[in-house]
Amino acid sequence: xxxxxxxxxxxxxxxxxxxxxxxxxxxxxxxxxxxxxxxxxxxxxxxxxxxxxxxxxxxxxxxxxxxxxxxxxxxxxxxxxxxxxxxxxxxxxxxxxxxxxxxxxxxxxxxxxxxxxxxxxxxxxxxxxxxxxxxxxxxxxxxxxxxxxxxxxxxxxxxxxxxxxxxxxxxxxxxxxxxxxxxxxxxxxxxxxxxxxxxxxxxxxxxxxxxxxxxxxxxxxxxxxxxxxxxxxxxxxxxxxxxxxxxxxxxxxxxxxxxxxxxxxxxxxxxxxxxxxxxxxxxxxxxxxxxxxxxxxxxxxxxxxxxxxxxxxxxxxxxxxxxxxxxxxxxxxxxxxxxxxxxxxxxxxxxxxxxxxxxxxxxxxxxxxxxxxxxxxxxxxxxxxxxxxxxxxxxxxxxxxxxxxxxxxxxxxxxxxxxxxxxxxxxxxxxxxxxxxxxxxxxxxxxxxxxxxxxxxxxxxxxxxxxxxxxxxxxxxxxxxxxxxxxxxxxxxxxxxxxxxxxxxxxxxxxxxxxxxxxxxxxxxxxxxxxxxxxxxxxxxxxxxxxxxxxxxxxxxxxxxxxxxxxxxxxxxxxxxxxxxxxxxxxxxxxxxxxxxxxxxxxxxxxxxxxxxxxxxxxxxxxxxxxxxxxxxxxxxxxxxxxxxxxxxxxxxxxxxxxxxxxxxxxxxxxxxxxxxxxxxxxxxxxxxxxxxxxxxxxxxxxxxxxxxxxxxxxxxxxxxxxxxxxxxxxxxxxxxxxxxxxxxxxxxxxxxxxxxxxxxxxxxxxxxxxxxxxxxxxxxxxxxxxxxxxxxxxxxxxxxxxxxxxxxxxxxxxxxxxxxxxxxxxxxxxxxxxxxxxxxxxxxxxxxxxxxxx
Numbered sequence: 012x013x014x015x016x017x018x019x020x021x022x023x024x025x026x027x028x029x030x031x032x033x034x035x036x037x038x039x040x041x042x043x044x045x046x047x048x049x050x051x052x053x054x055x056x057x058x059x060x061x062x063x064x065x066x067x068x069x070x071x072x073x074x075x076x077x078x079x080x081x082x083x084x085x086x087x088x089x090x091x092x093x094x095x096x097x098x099x100x101x102x103x104x105x106x107x108x109x110x111x112x113x114x115x116x117x118x119x120x121x122x123x124x125x126x127x128x129x130x131x132x133x134x135x136x137x138x139x140x141x142x143x144x145x146x147x148x149x150x151x152x153x154x155x156x157x158x159x160x161x162x163x164x165x166x167x168x169x170x171x172x173x174x175x176x177x178x179x180x181x182x183x184x185x186x187x188x189x190x191x192x193x194x195x196x197x198x199x200x201x202x203x204x205x206x207x208x209x210x211x212x213x214x215x216x217x218x219x220x221x222x223x224x225x226x227x228x229x230x231x232x233x234x235x236x237x238x239x240x241x242x243x244x245x246x247x248x249x250x251x252x253x254x255x256x257x258x259x260x261x262x263x264x265x266x267x268x269x270x271x272x273x274x275x276x277x278x279x280x281x282x283x284x285x286x287x288x289x290x291x292x293x294x295x296x297x298x299x300x301x302x303x304x305x306x307x308x309x310x311x312x313x314x315x316x317x318x319x320x321x322x323x324x325x326x327x328x329x330x331x332x333x334x335x336x337x338x339x340x341x342x343x344x345x346x347x348x349x350x351x352x353x354x355x356x357x358x359x360x361x362x363x364x365x366x367x368x369x370x371x372x373x374x375x376x377x378x379x380x381x382x383x384x385x386x387x388x389x390x391x392x393x394x395x396x397x398x399x400x401x402x403x404x405x406x407x408x409x410x411x412x413x414x415x416x417x418x419x420x421x422x423x424x425x426x427x428x429x430x431x432x433x434x435x436x437x438x439x440x441x442x443x444x445x446x447x448x449x450x451x452x453x454x455x456x457x458x459x460x461x462x463x464x465x466x467x468x469x470x471x472x473x474x475x476x477x478x479x480x481x482x483x484x485x486x487x488x489x490x491x492x493x494x495x496x497x498x499x500x501x502x503x504x505x506x507x508x509x510x511x512x513x514x515x516x517x518x519x520x521x522x523x524x525x526x527x528x529x530x531x532x533x534x535x536x537x538x539x540x541x542x543x544x545x546x547x548x549x550x551x552x553x554x555x556x557x558x559x560x561x562x563x564x565x566x567x568x569x570x571x572x573x574x575x576x577x578x579x580x581x582x583x584x585x586x587x588x589x590x591x592x593x594x595x596x597x598x599x600x601x602x603x604x605x606x607x608x609x610x611x612x613x614x615x616x617x618x619x620x621x622x623x624x625x626x627x628x629x630x631x632x633x634x635x636x637x638x639x640x641x642x643x644x645x646x647x648x649x650x651x652x653x654x655x656x657x658x659x660x661x662x663x664x665x666x667x668x669x670x671x672x673x674x675x676x677x678x679x680x681x682x683x684x685x686x687x688x689x690x691x692x693x694x695x696x697x698x699x700x701x702x703x704x705x706x707x708x709x710x711x712x713x714x715x716x717x718x719x720x721x722x723x724x725x726x727x728x729x730x731x732x733x734x735x736x737x738x739x740x741x742x743x744x745x746x747x748x749x750x751x752x753x754x755x756x757x758x759x760x761x762x763x764x765x766x767x768x769x770x771x772x773x774x775x776x777x778x779x780x781x782x783x784x785x786x787x788x789x790x791x792x793x794x795x796x797x798x799x800x801x802x803x804x805x806x807x808x809x810x811x812x813x814x815x816x817x818x819x820x821x822x823x824x825x826x827x828x829x830x831x832x833x834x835x836x837x838x839x840x841x842x843x844x845x846x847x848x849x850x851x852x853x854x855x856x857x858x859x860x861x862x863x864x865x866x
Contacts, residue, residue: 036098051100285338287329294320296329300338307332348632352574352618353542357564362534365598366407366415368437368561369524372458373444374451378474380404381511382444383420386521405546405559405601406588410521416528417561417599419546437544437561440527441469442520443495447481447508451489459493468531470505470523471497477510535598540619541567545575546601548610549674550703556580556610559603560617567596567619572626573604575617577633579626580607610702613676664693664762667718668755670700671709671725677748678702681723684752693762695755705731705742714738721751765861769804773797773834775854781839786821788846792854793837799856800831805842808853818843819856 039047094104285299293311297304297320304320310332311318318324324332330340371379386408404420419438441462445455462469471490473483487497487506496502505523509516547559558575560567567573571582583606585593596602611617620626668685672678678700685695698716699709705720705727711734713720719741720727727735727742735742745751779791792799801822807815821841822829832838840854 036095037100038098048098283338284341285333286341286343287326287333288343289326290323291326291329292321292323293318296324296332300333300336302336307336310335348628352620352629353616357536357539359534361536361538363537365533365535365537366417366600367439367524367528367531367533368417368419368599369440369442370419370421370438371442371444372421372462374446374449374454374458377444377446377449377452377455378511379444380420382472382474382509383418385511385514385517386418404588405561407600410525412525414525415599416521416524417601419561419601437546437563438465438467439531439533440524441465441467442524443469443471444474445471445486445490446475447473447483447486448475448478450482450486451493456493459495468504468527469495470507470520470527471495472516472520473506473508474511476508477513477515483508533599535564537564537566537597539565541565541571541573541596542616542618543567545611545613545615545617547613547674547676548702550610550701552704554584554605556607557603557605558607558611558617559601561601562596562598564598565619566598567602567604569594571619572621572623573607573617574620574626574629575607575611576615577630577637578607578609578611579620579630581623582606610675613674613679665696666693666755666758666762667696667698667716669698669709669713669716669718669720671705671720671722672700672702673724675702677723681721681748681751684748685755688752688756689759692764693759695759704728705735707731707734710734710738710740710742713740719743721745723748723751760863760865763864766864768860768862770858770860771797771855772803772858773799773856775799775838775840775856777848777850777852777854778837780848780850786841788841788848789821789823790840790842790848790852790854791837792840794832794834796834797856798831798833799838799840799854800858801829804857804859805840806855806857807842807845807848808855809849815842815845815847817845 037049037051039049041047090101090104094101097104099107281301283300285296287296293307294304297307300307308318308320316328326342330342333340371383373379383404383406387406405417406420407415407417409415441458443455443458443462445451459469471486473486475481476483487500490497491500495504497504497506499506505527507516507520507523509520541562542564543560543562545558546561549557551557556578560575567582567585569582569585573580573582582604584604585596586603586605587593588601588603593602620629670678670681670685672681682697682700685697688695698718699712704725705722707730709720710727710731712718713735720735720743722742722744724746726744732742734740743754773794774796775792775794777790777792781789781791783789799819799822801819803819805817805819806813819840820843821839822832823839824832824836829838842848
């Protein structure tokens with residue numbers, strides 16, 4: 012069935028006019044590669060018979076006087092016939108023909124361009140060939156000219172010079188005349204390297220070979236210089252030796268000029284200002300003086316010092332060398348690199364008011380953190396292990412009035428004395444928290460001393476006034492012993508009773524802080540690079556080294572380059588105490604910074620520097636200072652006293668300990684607390700203390716040192732746990748500092764030798780000595796005082812002198828072994844390893860009791 016039949020199922024043909032229609036086939040394309048041939052019909056324009064272009068019959072001839080079909084109609088008919096033959100429509104055939112025409116035109120254009128490029132290459136090759144031929148012709152002409160010049164020169168040398176012909180003169184004047192006549196010859200001889208001898212015969216003998224060996228360079232050398240580079244052709248064709256280049260002649264002339272200058276008059280010295288640090292290498296010193304290092308080494312060797320260019324010189328030796336070489340010395344110190352690290356105070360007109368920094372201090376468990384929680388309406392104390400603060404917390408509180416106050420919460424335990432000292436240094440006002448039911452305690456007194464040392468004002472907050480046994484007046488009287496006089500007693504220290512539990516007295520406390528801050532007139536310049544102090548630092552597993560800093564002046568921003576102690580880095584992130592991101596931190600604002608290359612020591616001052624080179628310079632200097640200090644303290648002395656001290660130290664039993672804590676302050680506090688535990692016999696030695704989790708490196712260090720690992724508020728990773736189990740390294744986990752100190756104290760007490768206490772129990776007298784085969788000598792005794800027990804300690808006295816001390820081996824009553832014999836009873840005694848017994852000796856019996864010692 013055809014396509015037409017598919018479209019017309021009835022089988023009837025469509026009504027068409029055969030004379031005016033034509034048919035064709037079109038190929039249709041569908042999805043997934045399917046196609047279909049469709050028969051199409053095209054209506055033709057009906058042309059009246061006899062009109063222009065009307066088709067004629069097949070056999071009929073054109074009518075008389077009527078024009079034939081036009082060329083356009085013929086072309087159209089041919090196009091239709093070709094399209095029908097190819098199975099295409101006329102439009103598709105036309106588009107295909109146009110595409111073929113364009114492709115042919117592009118091909119012709121490419122051929123034309125290629126022919127033009129080939130013609131250009133041929134032209135350039137012809138030009139290069141002609142240029143090479145011209146160069147060869149010029150070289151050939153120059154070679155011939157040089158050969159002609161050489162032949163002429165040889166003929167001139169071979170022919171006698173009229174100036175060399177001797178002239179008959181008076182013998183007395185012959186020698187001067189010969190000198191005049193030989194003037195030109197001697198000049199030529201000197202130009203060729205001769206010695207210019209006065210003897211005419213020798214001069215001529217030397218002149219001839221010189222002329223043969225080295226041709227004249229007056230004109231030939233200039234010509235040779237213009238002949239270009241040395242080529243194979245020049246080397247083969249020209250038998251003349253290559254002459255010196257113009258640059259070589261200039262260098263030789265300069266060397267000769269320098270030799271004449273140095274030989275005649277000393278060159279003028281240029282005095283320079285030479286910067287001399289505390290230590291400098293010989294090479295660097297020579298560079299700063301613009302002298303040769305060999306000259307400096309030679310000078311030192313003359314002085315009796317055998318040094319090399321890479322050896323270091325101290326400042327005094329370098330100063331002498333600089334002065335000897337005629338320069339001016341400018342002494343500087345290595346510590347000068349820190350100049351400007353902490354800049355001077357800012358002008359008053361640039362300062363703006365800033366929030367006060369308040370540190371809460373006091374004895375442990377007096378309610379410092381609870382009071383701060385009441386102010387912040389948070390519960391930080393509930394998150395602290397054991398209910399005590401174990402690192403400094405920094406917070407900023409905004410009051411209802413809009414004023415802001417920055418609080419620093421310090422630990423109260425005795426081990427955290429260094430933290431309280433840092434808190435007092437970084438603060439403007441100290442709030443001394445004293446429990447109304449407990450009074451002034453040791454850490455309270457220590458906090459008072461820290462505040463006085465820092466020179467900051469103090470506010471006394473008596474906490475826990477809601478308790479039944481609270482006695483605030485007792486606290487005031489106890490504070491008088493430490494020279495703290497409150498306003499109620501005529502002093503200048505504010506006194507505020509509060510209750511953190513009931514949240515009473517908080518408004519009065521904040522009013523007291525605001526009043527004190529107004530009196531201090533706290534100001535800082537925010538429009539400058541930031542400076543401040545490191546409050547705390549730690550190594551976070553996911554974030555790396557994290558430092559809690561307090562900005563004292565300036566504004567700390569992201570991407571600032573910060574130096575803190577021996578650590579530096581670019582600030583990658585700024586967060587507040589709530590973990591929220593900040594773009595900058597102004598004065599009196601605490602912030603956590605990320606990006607340092609390590610955890611800085613708490614209490615270190617930090618500052619923003621201008622570039623990384625400056626930061627590296629400062630850190631390198633501080634690292635050198637630390638290494639020199641540790642090398643100086645760690646090196647052993649050679650004196651007798653130092654040697655005896657080391658011998659005595661070896662007698663002390665040490666307990667090595669490795670500490671890993673959550674923050675640097677906790678590690679520091681644990682180190683200080685453990686070093687205080689012990690006496691002259693036993694002590695704890697902290698081999699390493701650092702923040703961060705327990706790693707494999709820590710386990711390996713503990714294994715090498717034979718030390719346990721104390722993990723304070725941190726944990727070991729899986730690799731470290733597996734390694735510790737394999738290496739038998741003990742890892743102890745703690746969250747309260749009391750437990751660490753108690754365990755170390757118990758361990759040290761176990762290392763102490765027990766105390767021996769001797770108790771007298773009785774006396775016995777030897778009445779007779781018996782020699783028994785199996786037992787040896789046995790003493791027949793009578794107990795004169797007390798009691799004698801088997802296994803007790805005995806001393807044998809002869810003439811009131813102790814001749815033996817040991818133990819009883821046997822104690823018998825008649826033939827039976829007994830445990831003890833009382834006074835007035837006779838018995839037999841045998842001694843362990845001793846047989847020298849005599850009648851009349853006294854036996855002193857005693858017992859030894861071992862008592863465990865405590866630290």
